[in-house]
Structures are given as structure tokens and as C-alpha cells.
Amino acid sequence: MGKIKSLFSGRLTASMLSLWSILIVLFIITGLVDHYFFTIPSIGVTFQLAVPLGLLAAGQTICMLTGGIDLSIAMIATGAAFIVSIKSPSGLGMAIFYATLYCILIGAINGLAVGLLGMNPLIMTLGMNAVLIGVFTVGITTFLKGSSTMPDIIIKLSTASIIDPISWPLVLWILIGGFVLYLLKQTGLGRLIYAVGDNAKAARLAGIRVWKVQLTAYILCALLGGLAGLMIGGQSGAVAMSLADSLVLPSVAAVVIGGTSIMGGMGGYTGSIMGTLILTVLSYLLATLNSSEAVKQMIYGAIVLALAWTYSKLTEKS
Amino acid sequence: MSQSPILKISHLSKSYGPVIALRDANFEVLPGEIHALLGANGAGKSTLVKILTGVITGDLGVIEVSGKQITFTSPDNARKGGVAPVFQDPALIPDISIQRNLHLTGTDKSRFLKEILAMGLEVDLNKLASEIELPLLRMIDLARALSHDPDLLILDEITAALPVDMAEKVIAIMGAHKAKGKSVIFISHRLAEIEEICDRATVLRDGINVDTFDAAEGSEERIVAAMLGDKNLSNTRNLNRVNKASSEVLLKVDSLSGGKLLKSVSFQVHKGEVLGVAALEGQGQDLLFEILAGETKPAGGKIVVNGKEVTFNHPDDAIEIGISYVPGDRKSALMPQRSIRENLALTRMRGLRNWGQIKFKDEDEKVDGAIRSLEIDTRARSQVKRLSGGNQQKVTIGRWVTTGFDLLLCFDPTRGIDVGTKGQIYELIRKFADEGKSVLLFTSELREIALACDRAIVLYEGKVQANLEHKDCDEESLLNAAHGLAVKK
């Protein structure tokens, strides 16, 4: 009886509408500047490029809904890609297994520190990122020596097109994105993620073991980050230390633009998907404008700020 | 008295969204007068004080100080205008020293030390505010306010939970301030203090001033009558109902202690019984409820449920054996940005086995049932922060209706709630008892004990001062016991 509809409020759809209009306007402007953009293959490529950011944003959304943030996601992604490329000679299954183990381990450390020890998530994950950079910098010359190319199947999964504009990565994103949406809207865990972010004390008084929810959120975030890392690795063919660096801040930005509050409890993955697409089209536009990297950065930052500001005003009113 | 008033408020009103806090307040303070401001919780006292001290601005109405119309835009502004407040929670910055706190407000140090000396106190100016005990901190805040030589001093519940000697000092200071021809607005729930020191009293109810009179000896009845106003409340829930409580003991608390305030509390709750808890502020009642809810660990003593001794490590442990908690502050019970449904169904998600697919059909049933039986207004269902206080409180209770419980711990559930909803909540509590469930009910409004409870205990200084049967639960006895006096038989 309208139970799914009731998950959206009137205000949420209003802001979703504004996200759609921003995306469409950006889309049209980009198409006008670069006519090639409107072709089917180009749209396919745009989607394909959006996938890693979309997956990182999915993890970030889950974390931020609980009132946290994960800035170690760069090294989680890069680390997972490293592990897969190095372990791939001993079989893809083993490689994926080790990478998964790695993600769960890092996610669990983050989650336990935040959930049980009450660490500030920003510092925890920044610190974790520094530690991981150190570990991998040392590792690639010692215990993690080996191949730095991604296995073919992962390259295929992250780049190959099925029928333009549908590609394997897009299919993967639809599957995983669908799962994240389902998780957040239709499951008990999803409810708890929102509840913990909205009011952790109240959740505790209602009998919820808050730390378990936070632990799960950080593990899920790490797993999604790891998957994104494999996609980025697959798309660039080889791994490097700075693989996912440039996507960390955009992953936070995509979530914020999409209307998820950094204080937690408000928002959802639908908005983050929109945020991801907006940022991807924006990058494309900035690239085609032939502008320098400097101008790109400035416009990028200004637009993220403007969108976040607009959104906060929009929600403040009602 | 034909003097021109130092403060004159006319037709002041203020609303927060749909909630009207002040409707039409009119109020005068004369020079050299100690004026009591009274009212039940939610009557608009705190809103009025906030407007007077520049914390918020009113929507409509006029404030005149010494005949000049003004609007205070900030606390600093108000202080410069001669109005200085002292709140129950001292407005000193916790992490910096007293000296720096004084500097922050531009307070003269030697003047401040003189005031402190006059109080017979000693203060180490180098101590951080957070290192000082609350009572002394309040006195420091008061001395700081006095250093500015305000024409109008506003004391908001400053004597609440203050030790007797300190409270006496406050009374003496008010007298001295009055002797200088300056005025004081005094807010207190201790009626004896008001009779002792105040010249006049104004009572607020539902955002309107309903009565102003000389606060002479014996005006207590008039105060209470004006505060309560609506006589219907007591008539609808008269006292001749049947006590269905069984003799079976559900909860037995044995010399429970914890924190600084809770010394040693023992009592029993029977099945199907509503046990009232009465106490003035700060007698350890908060902690008692938190311990029983599994939120805080006790320092000592035993909790026995259905004959078995229990220890709680987490509220979930208490909920598992049937003890549910409705905290006094709705902010710590609700997810403000989530819907009524999610708030009501939250406790259903306890435990890993409920983390999967939500059973929407079952949830619909339970949630709709709770909404119906509690008569929750669902017009603003998408976010509970947009509900009125009464509806929010119903949601916090309704949560436990959807999950079920044996013992409900209700901490001041009617604080700041309109009279109609109050009646509904008490009716609901009676209904729980009729169904064989037990309720432990703390209320800050003593007369409500008689309306909703079968028995009552009164806490004083962290101990059970009195154990009263229903027939003895009149306000006078409760009040006497709450002040540590013997109950007259």
C-alpha cells in the first residue's frame, strides 16, 4: 500500500527534480559544445567512465549516511587493484579472494575504530590512508613485488562494450547499484544505517548495537571501494600508487551534491548516482572546453560548492 | 505603586513553525521589585526569558526598558541594555579559565572578586570552568552578572538542585539587589522560596499571562490554580478506578546506586501496576531510569526481574527481557529526519536476524496499529521533526507498542505537551496497566501522580524518602516528601 512510495517525501522528489534539471542542462551544453558527445558510443564511454566514481560514491554514501566518511577509500581501491594484479598469476579466484580479504580487513579496522573506540572518522580514515600509502610504497619493492598489469578479464569487465551504449561496467554498476538501493530502502540494515546517522544515541536507546551497524557500513564501503579500484585498474590497464587518488574528493562531492547530509541520516544512493553523472558530464565538458587543468579545477570546485550550497538552502526552507 | 516600570512587555508572541510558544504575553517589572515568573513546563517561560535576554527575537509585541522601546538582538546587546541573565546551565565556556571567561564578557575582575567575596566564596581564577563543580559555577555566573550592575537580573531556575546554603545565598543576594533599587525576575519551582522573597508573581499558561498577584504568604494555592488552569484534566481522570495490579513482583530494585546523585534506592514494581516516581530536579531520578534501561551501569545494588538478578550491558539487554525506556528528552529518542514509520518500526530491526528484507506487511500492520491506538497525527509523517511535541512523544511511546514490553520506563512523558495530549498519554499508561503491563512513571508535575499511578515513591537526595499508597498521593504529601520532610498522616 504505497509503502515504496512512502519512502520518498515530497521534498526529496523536488530536489531530485533539480538534480535532473542540472544534469540535463549540463548534458545539453556539453552536446552543443562537442557534437560528438551526442553519439551513442560517446554516451557509452561516458557511462563507462562514471562507473568507478559511482561505485566509490556508493560506499561513501553508506558511510556518510551513518554520519561517517571514508577518506581511506583511495588506498583501499588502489590496494585491491595492486593485490589482484600481483596475485593474478596464481589464479583470478585467489587474487579476488585476497583483495576481498584486504578490503574487509581495512573496512573492519576503520569500522571498529569509529564504532567501538569512538574515533573521529575523518582522522581515522585519513590516518589509515597514510598508513596504507606507506605499506604499499614499501610493499611494491618488497613483499608485493610482481606484475602490475590487470588480468584480461577485469580489463574486459571494466571496458568492453556489449551493445553501445551498454557496456560490461555499466551492467555491473546497474547490478551493484540496484543492490545498494535495495539494501538502503528495503532491508533492516538500511533502516539502521539511516537511524544511526540521524541519531546514534536514540538508536542505542532503541536497543540497536550501533557499532555493529558502523562496522558493517565501513566494510561495505571498503568492498565497494575495492571493486571500484579493480574497475579503475582495468580501465587504465595497469596499477600505480596514485590510481584512485583523484577520485576520492569527487566521491565525497558526488554524495554531497546528491543530497546526502555529511551529518548522516538523510539522503540516499539515487542522489549520489545523479551526483556521479553530473560530475562525470562536467569533467567531460571541462575536457572538451580545451581549458587548462587550472581552469578545470577551479570550475569543478566552484560548481561542487554551488551545488552543495543550493542543496542546503533547498532543504533548509521546508 | 505608581512608579514607572523598569520592564514592560506588551502583547509579546513567538511561534516555532506550527508550535506557538508565546501567544500574548503582558508583563511588568517595577524598580526595586523581585518578580516571580511561574508556569508549568511548556507554558512559555523559557521562550520569554530567551526573548528578554536577546537569545531569540519575538515575532510580535513590544518590549520597553525604563520606558524606552527596544529589541535585544543578542545576549551582549541585552547585557549592555542592563538585563543580565543567569541560567540553570551556567553560560561559562568550559575549556577556558574563569579569568578568560571574565575577559570574554568584559567583566571587571576586581568587581567580580568583590561580589564573590560578598558571597563568602573563594574562586581560583586560573581554574578552567569545566574543573569547577556546578553549584559553584552557578554562583560564579551570578557574580559575573552582578558585576555588570544590571537594572534587571533574570535568574532562571538557578536554585534548582543547589545545596541549601548556596540557595540561601542566592536569596540574600536577591534581597541586596532589591535594596539597591534594582529588580529581579526569579524563576523557580520551589514555591516556598517564592513566598519568602518575591513581591509579586506572574503566572504563564499556554503562552499567555493568566494571573499576576502579590506573592504573599499562602499564595501557593493561587499559583497552582493559575498554573494548571484547566480543571477538566483532573476531572476526566478521577481517582475511583480499580487497581488491577497483581501481587506478583515484576521488578525488584535493591539498594541501587550510581554516579554522584543516586545513593541507595530500593523499591518494587508489581505486574499491572503504574508506579509513580516523584522528585525535585537532580535527586538521581535520571540516573535511576538510565540504569534500569541498560544505558548506564550502576555502581552498586541489585536489579531483579521476575525473580532473576540481571545485569545490563546495553539497552538491548533490557529490551530483551521486556524493559523499555521512553527518555525524558525526546531528542534522544527520535530520528528527527526519518518518517513516523521508520521511527515506530526501529526497534523491530534489533538483532542481526532482522537486518535482511523488511517484512513490510507485518510492519504495516504493527505500525498502523500503533498509529491508530495512539491517535498519532500523520499529516507530517515524512519527518518526525515536523510533528508537534505531543505527537513526537506519542511516537516514542508507540515504538514500544509495536514491539511489546512488560515494563515501560516513562521519564516525564508530558513535559512541554498540551493538556489534551497529556490526558491521552495518561489514559494510554492506564491502558497498559489494565493489560497487565507495568509502568514506572516519573513526572515533574506532582499532581499527575495521583491521576495515573497506583502507588508512588518519592526520591530525595538519591534515596527513597517515601513510599505512598494511591490514597496518599496528594500533592502536599508528595511535595513534602520531595523536600525531604516527613509525610503528614
Added chain:
Amino acid sequence: MNMMLVKRQSWNIGIVLIATILGAWQISRLPVFGSYEARTFLLGILPIALLSMGQAIIIIGGGINLAIGAESVLINCLAARFMVGKSFIACVLLTLLFLLVSILVGALTGLIISKSKIADIIVTLATSFILIGLAMYIQPSPGGGMNLTLAQMISGKGSAFLPPLITLILPLVVIWLPLYRSRTGIAMFAIGSNKDSAFLSGVNVDFTRIKLYAVGGLFAGISGIALTAITLSGSPFASISNTATLNSVAGAVLGGVALSGGVGGLTGPALAALILYFIPTILLNYGIDPAYSQIITGALTILVVLAGGLIRNRGKKN
């Protein structure tokens, strides 16, 4: 009274002890330790120490600035671009002008945070893009310079260790000390400690926040000028600014500034920069990969925040 002082200063005393031990260790490894080596030390820590101080001020006031590294890089690039080949007098005037710019950039950041009511993290994430973009626009590739006389006045020459020492200490004495004693400075501690109490004490919270970010910006600006004087060039790299921001947070936290705001000073962060500098140098001496220092820094930051949080929690419960 004296015990109280010792207790309150215990963190700083600890930091001094650790820095001294590490320093002694490092010095013992050197064949000679003279003023030349002392100057090398000072040049190694000068930019990051100043930046940590700037971050510390902002965290004390209840904020956090993730664009502080970008701000320093921007001033570095501005200085290097416009001071190259200029006379001493011109360079001095330009220095003053650019410090003014850094104050304005900080104030603007504070203004945006106050007006938009968006979380500090989000606003400064976005401004970090804009500022780095600006820096790249001004100085597209590494280069530029500064009048040598001025540079030597700031950073010294050969074994003249006094100039960098003065550059480090002067801002503490000239900016921080008077500020700490003034009502504005107290107001900064106040809004970080408890916004409501601060407001009730008559503090204009929004205006104080703007001043807070302005002072933080000034320290970032001084750090940028110092960097220019040391390297005699401007380096417009996001990676530099990100690392600098990270280290500034680590420095502030290690230096005893509580993330919850209201507690701390600037001497601690300056000394903490010394520790952060010694760790990699000592590792390098022993032939250990300096990447380990990243692990140690990250882990140290986490542990310090964790310990600080646990101590505070215990204090609350008692």
C-alpha cells in the same frame, strides 16, 4: 597551582621530550652538529610547522580546513610568479600584499561556511579545488623565484640559522600571543568549546568564525612565503597541497589540539612538526625506506586522537 600548570602543560612537555629524544638521536648520528645542521632542521620543518599552527587555530575554533595546504601552495605560486627578478623593496611590498590575500582567502572561506551553513569539511574540500586551480593558473609549471636578499632574510644562508628561527617564532609572538590574550582570541576558544555558551557570553559566532579562518589563512600565507624563500620557486601541485593539509592536521592533533575544539595552543603543533620531520630523517639514516615514516605518522595520528578521546571520556565519567 603549580601542579595544575604542570598537568595542563603535560602534553606540551611530552611533545618537547619526544622531540628532544628524537633530535638527540638524529644529532648523534651526524658527524658534526653545528649551526649549518640546525638551519637544515629548521628549513625542513618551517613550512609545515607554520601550516600546522594555522590548522591548529582553526581546529581550536571548532572548524577544520582541508584547503589549508592549497592556500599555502597558492601563496607560494603567487609569490614565485610575481617576485621573480623584482627588487628587494618590491618583494617586501608584494609579500605584504600576498599575506593580505591569504587573510582574505581565509576570511572568505569562513564567510562561506557561516553563510551557507554547510559543514566545514565540504566547503573546504571544494575550495581546495578552487585554490589549487588558481595556483596552477598563476604558475602553470614549477618555477619563478624571489629576491635573494629577502629570501635569505626569511630562510637564512649557509649556517645562518637565526633567520628561519625568527620566521618560525615571530608569528607566534607577534600574531598568536596578542590574539590569545585578546577578547577575539578568547572568543575563538569559546566558539570551539561551546557555541551556545559562547553566544550567551555575547560572542558573535559567525563573525568570530570568519576571523578564525582569516588568521588560519594568514599562517598558511606565511607558510607559502617561507616555502618560496626556501625553494626559490613555486610548485602548483595538488599532491603537495594534499600532503601538506594532511600533515597540518597530524601536526595540530599531535600538538595537543583537541579535534572537538576549544583546547590547545600553537607551541605544541610547532614542536609536533619537529617530530614529524625527525621520523623520516632518522629512518633514512638507518637505511630504512622513508615510506615507513608515512605508516608511523598515520598510525601516530590515529593513536594520539584515540588516546585523547579515551582520556576525555574517562574524565567525563568520573
